[in-house]
Amino acid sequence: MKKILWIVSLLAGSGVFGAQGAAALLKGEVKTYDMDGFRLHVYLTQDALGDATTVVEGRDGLVILEMPLFKENLKEFAGYLKGLGKPVVKVVADYHVGGVADYAPGQVVLVEGMSEFAKGAVYGGMLEGFKAAFGDAIDLREHAGHEEVPAEGRRIWAGVAFDFSRGASSDFPASSVVIGGRVCYTHFAPAKAHLSPLQITGPEAVDAQLAALKAAAASGCTLFVGGHGAPATPAEVEFQIAYLEKLKSLVAENADAGALAAALSAAWPGLPGDPAALAAVLYR
Template sequence: MMGGQKAPLAFTTINLHVGTIRIYDFDGIRLHAYDTKDPFGDESYLFETEHELIGLESPMFLNNLTEYADYVNSLGKPLNHFIMAYHPGGSNAFIYCRTYATETTKKSISEGGSIKTLIDNFSAAFGNHLNPYIPAITNIIKAGRITIGDIEFVVKDTKESFDLEIPAINAVYTHMVGNRVHNILESPEQIDAMIGQMNDYTKKKPSLILTTHDIPATVEVAAEKATYLKTIKELALRSKDKTSFVEQASATFPEYDGRDYLKMSAAALF
């Protein structure tokens, strides 16, 4: 086990006008998971302690930001901290918070960085329906244990940004796991690294896996994702070009969402 108590998997659901909140209660911590239902299936998180709120990842579409800000206000506690890993766009709605990211993230969200480029592309595609603003980082964090507000996190650097462990609720956070959602994959080496990550999750058995592109999942999703990644790697190695790769992957995983992510993987792999 990673440490911390076994999470209660039951949750309370609140349907907002656009998205849905799932609330998980732990000993002294309440997790609010916001399913935006936006075109990318994005998810944002709030950790609620006795005294304050800590945000993780921001919604980016304006209709989500409006109702999310209203929901934050309804909780009656200050949102003092905002952790920006892979989805910092729209965070100016919470510009009064202290913001946290690694040097790797800072590079990725700066001009020419991979995350900044994606946000710019999304902004061009969705126009004034989206808030692409990225606030300044007030607190640079490093790999290892760090306390933010009332909660201890374990920061794990990645090529593009960082993942988290949250021992107090026996949960992990990573950018893209998702149950039956395609991943953005850049190389066979990255795929191997993700397979290793999923195998590590299976071994450590976190009670919840949090991701930015799906609702919270139990650890069983890690084994399924590892199998998916192994198959995708095999398809990439035997496909003659990106078109045939997308066709074969789509046929092999017809129930998977995120076809645009699959096309992005094809562009990177071929």
């Protein structure tokens, strides 16, 4: 339980997931992007977990990736959706299973493997930690049912193509999603920052995340979004690839976490994030 509460504390305090940029339109902030054949709305909740919700507005409906978890965000997000004037076709609970209880079983989508994982000790323990930290402020009601889609494959919803592929092997058993051939969705949006120990959970995760980022870079997408963090450009993806490649060499050159943290700070002075927290998980 102490480990789970540490994860919750890390999520709440991480500079990587802090509020981004412009003045808030709601409690959180909405960024919109006109793409080829659809409009993208990214709702940055600015909650304690730094969550983000993506809405794909197609010609005849809306597809949501990752609902907000906090009740006050859910309320204002519902108002925003109502203003769009189109029905919700699907709600994809990819990496985060929460906030979906008010949707019908035919609307809720889980990627294969996540239903069982969400009931397991790791994810279940994390949710218990959230309950302990946030109490009634979050919505963890169970959904009545859901559609399950393969971790790899294509779905057409609201006239937009959603191409699912397996995410980083070190992450939750969910999928990265290329939306309309233009937008790449991953668990964490890329950022010019030290990577979080929630992404790099140990030495094996470095190569896993590097492979996932290289796949994202090769997707041809021009915008990168996630369940945490602000929308990013290919420049942020290339930065994180370079960061991880440098990280591998620094791990080989430094004998302990303290030395690695100092090396990371020297390599990227002033970079947001916590190099000491990242270094700590690489020398267990």
